[in-house]
Each structure stands twice: as structure tokens, then as C-alpha cells.
Amino acid sequence: MSETHTVTIEPLGREIECRDDQTILDACLRAGVWVPHSCTHGTCATCKVDVLDGDVDHGESSSFALMDFERDEGKTLLCCARPESDVTFEADLDVDEELEVFPVRDFTGTIIELEDIAKDIKRLKIELDDDLGFNAGQYMRVIIPGTDGIDRTWSMANSPTEQRIIEFQVRNVPGGVATDGWLFKDAAVGDELKLSGPYGKFVLRTWEEDKPIVMLGGGTGLAPLASMVKHALEDEAYEGHITLYAGGATAEHLYDVDYFRELEEEYEDQFTFHACTSEEAEGFRHGHVNTVMEEDFKTLSGYQGYMCGSPVMVEACLKSFMGKRLFPRDIFHEDFFNEADKAEGGLNSPLIKR
Ligand SMILES: Cc1cc2nc3c(=O)[nH]c(=O)nc-3n(C[C@H](O)[C@H](O)[C@H](O)COP(=O)(O)OP(=O)(O)OC[C@H]3O[C@@H](n4cnc5c(N)ncnc54)[C@H](O)[C@@H]3O)c2cc1C
Ligand code: FES
Structure with missing residues (x-):
């Protein structure tokens, strides 16, 4: 059975609860606390923070994104780290005040359209079971059917005002689990999917209209x-x-x-x-x-x-x-x-x- 720990986010001083089988990033984003992140898969190092107190399991962090000496210095990647005790970490929370934060949530979706739109590229439209609020440019994590919970990240191509039907545009990657192994092989209209989101910091900065x-x-x-x-x-x-x-x-x-x-x-x-x-x-x-x-x-x-x-x-x-x-x-x-x-x-x- 999973245990829950308290995670304190500095310099906000905000406390959230995080299960020991959940990443700290996931707990923060679900609680509506925006912390820096990009790939959410331990590769880009955007979510690297200093652990000030407590112990974490570094999980799937790539040894390039989080080097051994950084682990020794008390750094961790929030998107991979799971708490082993109560934890306090400090992050650079320099977030634009204008950015609307949409807490991450789980959704069930049904494929309603799957179309070849270019060589090796498909358009995938999914109807969600609830409205999804997101900023233009953000992405979802999709659990790939037929796998043991493997997820992949795909960006919304639709406007954020369309909140029930989302569109992905996906390229086939030979040998890839999600694309070659499922989307370009077995996926069909009517299939049900589990997904979560929205994630990511790549958003249209609508508040900077003076700059082309x-x-x-x-x-x-x-x-x-x-x-x-x-x-x-x-x-x-x-x-x-x-x-x-x-x-x-x-x-x-x-x-x-x-x-x-x-x-x-x-x-x-x-x-x-x-x-x-x-x-x-x-x-x-x-x-x-x-x-x-x-x-x-x-x-x-x-x-x-x-x-x-x-x-x-x-x-x-x-x-x-x-x-x-x-x-x-x-x-x-x-x-x-x-x-x-x-x-x-x-x-x-x-x-x-x-
Ligand atoms: C934030 C974000 C948003 C994205 N949005 C989109 C999008 O909108 N559209 C889109 O098309 N893609 C997008 N991607 C890429 C997408 O997440 C997947 O990486 C892509 O769809 C391929 O997934 P896959 O499971 O088919 O391939 P994977 O299983 O990831 O495999 C990719 C390749 O790596 C090889 N490989 C697998 N494991 C290893 C290993 N251990 N060592 C060496 N090689 C290995 C495989 O053989 C294959 O050739 C996005 C990625 C990120 C990070
Ligand atoms: S390493 Fe990319 S978001 Fe964590």
C-alpha cells in the first residue's frame, strides 16, 4: 500500500501531499502549483531542483539530465522523484503572472477520428469525458493501449477554446512503442484511452502583444x-x-x-x-x-x-x-x-x- 508524505515547496512555503508511488511534479501540478517542467520524462532537466530536506527516489531520471555528482549534491528531477519521507525542495518559480495554471487531471477519451494527413503522419482526434482547460501549446500524456502503463506525450493542435475534442498530429517513429507499435498499427476509431494533462511550459504568450x-x-x-x-x-x-x-x-x-x-x-x-x-x-x-x-x-x-x-x-x-x-x-x-x-x-x- 502506498504511503503519503508532505512536500514543501520553497520559496512559496506551500505544502502539498504526495504519495510515495507518485512523482513530486505530478503532485504539484495536480494541486495547481506550477513548477518548472518540460518533457516530464527525465530527459530535459528543466525540472531540476534542490532538495533541502528529506529523501527522494530519483526513479527514471536519465544519468545525463541528473548526473551522479548532482544527486550527491541533493539535486533531483521533479518529474521522476518520488518522496521517501517528508520532503522540502527549492525551485526557481519565476512564472509569468499572466500564465493561467490549469491543474493536471485524468481523462478518459474515445478516438473519433484517425486520418493519414501526410507521409507517416496521422491526425488523431479524441473526445474527452470532461472539458480540458489548457494553454495553447501544452500537451497531454497518453497511456498507450496494450502496454504496461507506458505513456507518451503529444501536443494539442486544436485551439484551447475547443475543450471536449482534442487533436493530436503524430509522426510514425520506426520501432516506437506508441506509434509503430500501436497508432500506425492497431488503433481504431472507437478505442478508449486514458490520458492526463495539461502539461508543459511552451505556451503562447498572449500578454506580449507588442512583440511580433x-x-x-x-x-x-x-x-x-x-x-x-x-x-x-x-x-x-x-x-x-x-x-x-x-x-x-x-x-x-x-x-x-x-x-x-x-x-x-x-x-x-x-x-x-x-x-x-x-x-x-x-x-x-x-x-x-x-x-x-x-x-x-x-x-x-x-x-x-x-x-x-x-x-x-x-x-x-x-x-x-x-x-x-x-x-x-x-x-x-x-x-x-x-x-x-x-x-x-x-x-x-x-x-x-x-
Ligand atoms: C513535450 C513533448 C511533446 C510532444 N508532442 C508530440 C506531437 O505532438 N507529435 C509527435 O509526433 N510527437 C510528439 N512528441 C514525441 C512523442 O512523445 C514520442 O516520443 C513519439 O510519438 C514516439 O513515441 P514512440 O513510443 O512511438 O517511440 P519510442 O518508443 O519513444 O521510440 C523512439 C525511438 O527510440 C528507439 N528506442 C527506444 N528505446 C530505446 C533505447 N533504450 N535506446 C535507444 N533507442 C531506443 C526506438 O526504436 C525508436 O526508434 C512529443 C514529445 C515531447 C517531449
Ligand atoms: S527532466 Fe524534463 S521535465 Fe523533468
């Missing part, structure tokens, strides 16, 4: 950016200008191009869209999203940059953004880490703000 935004999305890295664009334009949540670059290897790897081109026409003063392909293709900009963006802007001083995709793509985009004089504090990213990245230690670039 450049967004770079690689492959299904477009998903959270799509949610942000829909929220900004269709829900009138953000009045600044957005330039979106969506990239794929070939034209067959791109999706929703017509949708974004129509949005560009409808919101011509507020939205610009570029579909980019690594292989030359008629009607598309040629190159990776970051190199195409570099051709278009002399400087990005005064802008905000959002980027999402594989860790390698995010690293390349970060260099491009910084080369265009974008301040690190104005750069926001979501790395689509998978199990291979975790095993290899992710991409702990010294350039990346965690």
Missing part, C-alpha cells in the same frame, strides 16, 4: 504552433503579427498547407505562412525552416521566437534565432524528445535555456 512572433515548426512540431496560431487568430487572443514556417523533408511530408494559406489570406495583416521542404518542390520554399527564415529577416531584434520539433532541429533553429539577434529570454521551444534521445542523453546544449 516568428514560429519554426519541423514535421509534427507544427502541432503546438497550430494551436497557438488558431488561438491567436480565430479566437482573437493575440493581436500581434505571426510569421509561421512549417517544414518537411518533401511536399508529401507537409500537411494542412491549404488551411494555413487560407488563414494567411483571411488575416493578411496579422499572419504570414511559409511551407518549406528540404528537397526542392514546386510551390514550396526550399530549405530547412531556419535557413528559409534567415533569408527573410535581417534582424529579429524586438521579436519573440517559438520553435518546436526534434532536439536536433530545435538546436539548429536556436542558433539561427540568436544569429538574428533574438534575445534568449524571447526564445521559447518544445523539444520532441523520444526514448532514443533519452537513452543518448537528450541534447543538453549550453545554448538552450531550461
Whole structure:
């Protein structure tokens, strides 16, 4: 039987209860206390904190994200740490006051749509058993059917005003448990799923309307950016200008191009869209999203940059953004880490703000 411990969050001084089979991050987010986190799978190190008092089990923390000497110094990753006694930890809780915090909750969902939308990419629509409040850009953890509780993280591509039916856009990863082993194999409309959320700090900063935004999305890295664009334009949540670059290897790897081109026409003063392909293709900009963006802007001083995709793509985009004089504090990213990245230690670039 599980035991419950008291966890104290400094410098807030707030106390919450956490079971010894539950991660401290999970207990915080369910209690509505926002603590820094990104991947929620022990890879990115965003949730690293100092344990001031008490003992924790470091669980699945990758030895790259939490090194041995850091464990000895009393650091832990909240997304993996489970309390073995009452615990006090100190975190950098520098959270924007404007950010609305939606406590994490459990949901049951039913697949209502499963469609091939590009080469190796599916659109998955799920009807939830209750309304989900979230910020545009956040993600869910989905328990993969047929596994022993293995979960994977997928970002909402729909606007947050649509709270009952959520949309994921998912790329097949050969050998992957969730994609190759289930979604692209056995999954079917009508299947029931267990999921929880919302998670993540990659959100549209609707309160910074004075700064125009450049967004770079690689492959299904477009998903959270799509949610942000829909929220900004269709829900009138953000009045600044957005330039979106969506990239794929070939034209067959791109999706929703017509949708974004129509949005560009409808919101011509507020939205610009570029579909980019690594292989030359008629009607598309040629190159990776970051190199195409570099051709278009002399400087990005005064802008905000959002980027999402594989860790390698995010690293390349970060260099491009910084080369265009974008301040690190104005750069926001979501790395689509998978199990291979975790095993290899992710991409702990010294350039990346965690
Ligand atoms: C915050 C966040 C949001 C995300 N949002 C999206 C999204 O919206 N859309 C999307 O498509 N993806 C998204 N991802 C990625 C997603 O979570 C999964 O990683 C992806 O769907 C692959 O899952 P999988 O179970 O199929 O592959 P995995 O089982 O994770 O396997 C991935 C690859 O790693 C290999 N592998 C497995 N274990 C090991 C090991 N121990 N050592 C070396 N190699 C190994 C596998 O063979 C496979 O090739 C997101 C990731 C994060 C962190
Ligand atoms: S959120 Fe804990 S390591 Fe990424």
C-alpha cells in the first residue's frame, strides 16, 4: 500500500501531499502549483531542483539530465522523484503572472477520428469525458493501449477554446512503442484511452502583444504552433503579427498547407505562412525552416521566437534565432524528445535555456 508524505515547496512555503508511488511534479501540478517542467520524462532537466530536506527516489531520471555528482549534491528531477519521507525542495518559480495554471487531471477519451494527413503522419482526434482547460501549446500524456502503463506525450493542435475534442498530429517513429507499435498499427476509431494533462511550459504568450512572433515548426512540431496560431487568430487572443514556417523533408511530408494559406489570406495583416521542404518542390520554399527564415529577416531584434520539433532541429533553429539577434529570454521551444534521445542523453546544449 502506498504511503503519503508532505512536500514543501520553497520559496512559496506551500505544502502539498504526495504519495510515495507518485512523482513530486505530478503532485504539484495536480494541486495547481506550477513548477518548472518540460518533457516530464527525465530527459530535459528543466525540472531540476534542490532538495533541502528529506529523501527522494530519483526513479527514471536519465544519468545525463541528473548526473551522479548532482544527486550527491541533493539535486533531483521533479518529474521522476518520488518522496521517501517528508520532503522540502527549492525551485526557481519565476512564472509569468499572466500564465493561467490549469491543474493536471485524468481523462478518459474515445478516438473519433484517425486520418493519414501526410507521409507517416496521422491526425488523431479524441473526445474527452470532461472539458480540458489548457494553454495553447501544452500537451497531454497518453497511456498507450496494450502496454504496461507506458505513456507518451503529444501536443494539442486544436485551439484551447475547443475543450471536449482534442487533436493530436503524430509522426510514425520506426520501432516506437506508441506509434509503430500501436497508432500506425492497431488503433481504431472507437478505442478508449486514458490520458492526463495539461502539461508543459511552451505556451503562447498572449500578454506580449507588442512583440511580433516568428514560429519554426519541423514535421509534427507544427502541432503546438497550430494551436497557438488558431488561438491567436480565430479566437482573437493575440493581436500581434505571426510569421509561421512549417517544414518537411518533401511536399508529401507537409500537411494542412491549404488551411494555413487560407488563414494567411483571411488575416493578411496579422499572419504570414511559409511551407518549406528540404528537397526542392514546386510551390514550396526550399530549405530547412531556419535557413528559409534567415533569408527573410535581417534582424529579429524586438521579436519573440517559438520553435518546436526534434532536439536536433530545435538546436539548429536556436542558433539561427540568436544569429538574428533574438534575445534568449524571447526564445521559447518544445523539444520532441523520444526514448532514443533519452537513452543518448537528450541534447543538453549550453545554448538552450531550461
Ligand atoms: C513535450 C513533448 C511533446 C510532444 N508532442 C508530440 C506531437 O505532438 N507529435 C509527435 O509526433 N510527437 C510528439 N512528441 C514525441 C512523442 O512523445 C514520442 O516520443 C513519439 O510519438 C514516439 O513515441 P514512440 O513510443 O512511438 O517511440 P519510442 O518508443 O519513444 O521510440 C523512439 C525511438 O527510440 C528507439 N528506442 C527506444 N528505446 C530505446 C533505447 N533504450 N535506446 C535507444 N533507442 C531506443 C526506438 O526504436 C525508436 O526508434 C512529443 C514529445 C515531447 C517531449
Ligand atoms: S521535465 Fe523533468 S527532466 Fe524534463
